[in-house]
Amino acid sequence: MKHFQRREFLRLGGNLAAGVALAPIACKLMPKGEETGKLKAFGIQVWTVRDVFPQDPKGVLKQIADAGYKQIETFDGPQGMFWGMGNTGFNSYIKDLGMELVSAHNNIYTDFEKKVDEAAAIGLKNLTYAWEGPNKTIDDYKKIAEDFNKKGELCKKNNIRLVFHNHDYSFRAQNGQFGQDILMQGTDAGMVDFEMDIYWVVAAGQDPEAWFKKYPNRFTLCHVKDRNKNPVEDNGKNSIELGLGSINYPQILKTAKDNGMKYYLVEQEAYPNGTSIQAIQVDAAYMKKLKF
Template sequence: MTDRRKFLRQSAKYGAASLLLPAWACGSGGESPEAGAETTQTEAETAGGTLDAFGIQLYTVRDVLPQDPKGTLRKLADYGYKQVEGYEGAQGMFWGMEHTEFKDYLDELGLTMVSSHCNIDENFEEKARQAAEIGMEYLICPHIGAQDSKEAWQAVVDKFNQRGQTCADNGIRFAYHNHGYSFENVYGIVPQDFMMENTNDSVDYEMDIYWVVTAGADPIAYLNKYPDKWKLCHVKDRMTDAAADEADASTDLGTGSIDYGEILAVAQDHGMEYYIVEQERYDNSTPMESAEVDARYLQQLRFG
């Protein structure tokens, strides 16, 4: 494990007809803070550890990134992000640049590309080679979709093991990013558990905490159940007034219902390495304004 992987060592239709939120989902709701304003801190935010570094999934700023990739990245660095997680847009994972050129620009900004979501069914070996050449650590399957049988989920496991081996051959890691569908009980299995118990050691997992909550599952229970399997997470809040079956309900960090102070404290103790902001909905702001608010929330967060 490299030094930069040790940045944190201190200190409804998913689920049921109604979503009963446990203690970790009773967080710091309220209005979105104004730029430069102090954020009210909960007890979980006033003691314990902090994040020495955190990243952003570039899909968060998908509406502005294609028009000005370099300028957008520079602003994200100014907000305090130290890491980025990419995705494959129309201009590819490296936004019209060669992978080495992209890395050089990130180096200039003090940013590290730790991972990227990508299409794992096209040119995967080339993607793994390029990722390794610029020091990335993960290629991630962002979505696999609900399957129609237990046998189909077994085929997913087999594919993930193969992609994991390809990544291992290139000196990097492979991971899967969950959505809500993998927590449904179908065909006598819970697919998320089935995958985590049957993929081999070349496969890690990225917990999208928002989707765990939206599915009616408990992120702390899953962190405890599969320690050291969740290596990355998406930190994304859920609107306090969202109906249980509302999927599109992400909001600025610190204004929703998820108590990240408690969840990240458990994550820290169970092998989590990367903490990555993602936001998909903007009701009262622009993507860049939300990215700034999200960064400020994580800078101030205290847990443990």
């Protein structure tokens, strides 16, 4: 299977360079008659290109724009979440490329007031936190929810949403309770939103659609990331180009949209078939063709 995927990837990459439609990697489409729409815009979490982004953020952003992405989600790297350009410089450069900065992953426990001020100054609407770590108790999750509300209040005063991005651990039950439930029920919907990493929900054995339906309008961003059809034990290695994995995105994203999803952000964490730049090009081609 691995050899098939690599051959398919290389052939599709050639088609992309030639400007040919990527029919072989087309979405896993629903039956005829159920295709109701396409995404007006989609974005990318630049963590996807973390191997090349720090060395040349401007050059890589240009390649991202050229691939067809319209939205950027940054992360708090060695040069900060604005990558040495400052908040206004980073935002302006992204706008010049025809894209929009929609979210920034950051450590909300370090200089958070400064980050809120910088985000507010450029109209950034989402400050996203992505890691509480596993092995949390239910009481831990209750305390985390309280803290999210406090930080969410500061964000709300600046027209920003505080967002929590999940991994698998909050979707794994502890004595019949999910940490994710505690966070969602314990936070104020007027201040705190959630970004569902669909890959990690699937990796935890959960149904993303069920969670979208359970908490409508709470998941406003999502990470669109495919999972190998033959996963290994280390989930960090199971990420694969969109369309080559096992996740039924046409169906899942339709349910997401019906329940308040606003931003669809590609993320890929492993590149079994080529480079990170080649991967984002294939992923973008998939998103352009996706119908639901």
